[in-house]
Amino acid sequence: MSAELSLRETYTEVGDAPSTYTNGQIEIRGLHKTYETKNKSFTALENIDLNIKENEFLTIIGPSGCGKSTLLRIVAGLDEATGGELTLDNEPIVGPGAERGMVFQGYTLFPWLTVRENIEYGPKLKGIPTLERRGISNRFLKIIRLESFAKSYPKELSGGMKQRVAIARALANQPKVLLMDEPFGALDAQTKLEMQEMLLDVWEREKTTVLFITHDIDEAIFLSQRIVVMGANPGRILKQFEVKLPEKRTANIREHRAFLELKHEIVGLLQH
């Protein structure tokens, strides 16, 4: 494998992130989502206003039933809003598309494809030639440190590894926005921490807009530049916080005073 790999590595150095990501700015105006059942209507989202800036890492946190996942799915185009406006770089969002990549909570790697083929799935759809695709997958295999698993099938991977590949698969497609729906929710505590650091690492390299959903306050503060707290019944935005922590996050930032204060404030907000 070495000769073949080293040859390709000459143009697939980890550092040279492509500069083709453009914008990735999301605007949500007065968004509504109501579910009509026989004689009742249920408001999942009420009057949501939110702007997500270019290359921003924004996390939405809230109790279950606050509609945070629904909001994400609407942005992904997998669900339809019943009212309001939603644009990506001033273009209305209609249906799902490659410019909005998504990482799901459950494991959604294609089990019949190897790790490498999973990562190359999006580029292949775009018609990127084989050799170039190889370069892309090599680069991401390196970033997620799973080079030795390139030929493995998803069933041979641990939960954390699967989510790493899922992130790589989404990013290899060069989306303008990366949507993440509690991607680390099913992982054990230790793996979760490792994944968070890896995600920040990748985000710094790739510089794409990230919209992240979680119900884990520590995770939200550790990862984000901005946190949006949502409440339930009806699903709405309660408050927004800028996370004033150093750009470079390390594990011990969790003991930082600003971290603890923010955590305290969000806990208080969510207890209501």
Next chain:
Amino acid sequence: MAGNIRRKPHKIQIFKEIGTRAFSLTAIMSFVTLLGVWSLLSYTHAVNSTFLPAPHEVLIELFTLLGTGDYWHHIGISIFRVSSGFLLACLIGIPLGILAGTFKYGEAFIEPPMEFIRYMPAVAFIPLIMVWAGIGEWAKILLIFIGCFFQLVLMVADITRRVPHDLLHASFTLGAGRLKAIETVLIPAIRPQLMHTLRLILGWAWTYLVVAELVAVNSGLGYAIMKAQRFLNTDQIFVGIIVIGLLGLISDRIFAFLNRRWFPWA
């Protein structure tokens, strides 16, 4: 409760795995028991040998028959009929099933009539088939087709529907449209289950073959069995049944092997 008495747990536990050795031994025991009961009944003359030939007689008859070109011709023509009817059912049934499983309109259009027809016994179609297709090869192939087709469509539709929706959604967010999603997600995803279903259906095809060959034919294993019955050659009936069983087993093993070979990821 005396805490210091530790009893060994029972060997036979619900869902508990046993080793390959224990499994094979038990399986062999099962065949030995079957053969034992058969031997007991025949060698003690508890049952008249005209009705139940002894095991060794059947074995001798098996090798005698397999030594004749005639019998191989029967086997050949039977295999031809089964595979033709089965392949025809697959060729039409699999795409229809995928269509019915993928789109609700497809389901509404395709499934209700299938649900209706599948409860009609295939055997009841024999007179109709003879009117339509005469008593030639097509009649047999058509019966096997009818026996397999309707079930196949419904089963394929069901497998398709059970593909996790998140896999589809993932492909959408990676840029796949509807057709690409069918091509690159639905079809690859159903393959192992599909092979499993085909294995099952092929078993039914063999059953319908015998039914098809019981009426107005002069070749095939079903015919050989019928002819043996006419002359009260019970040993030949046994041989016919065993040969069909073996052919079914072989085709089943081939499917199982291909499944492991083609879909190591499942």
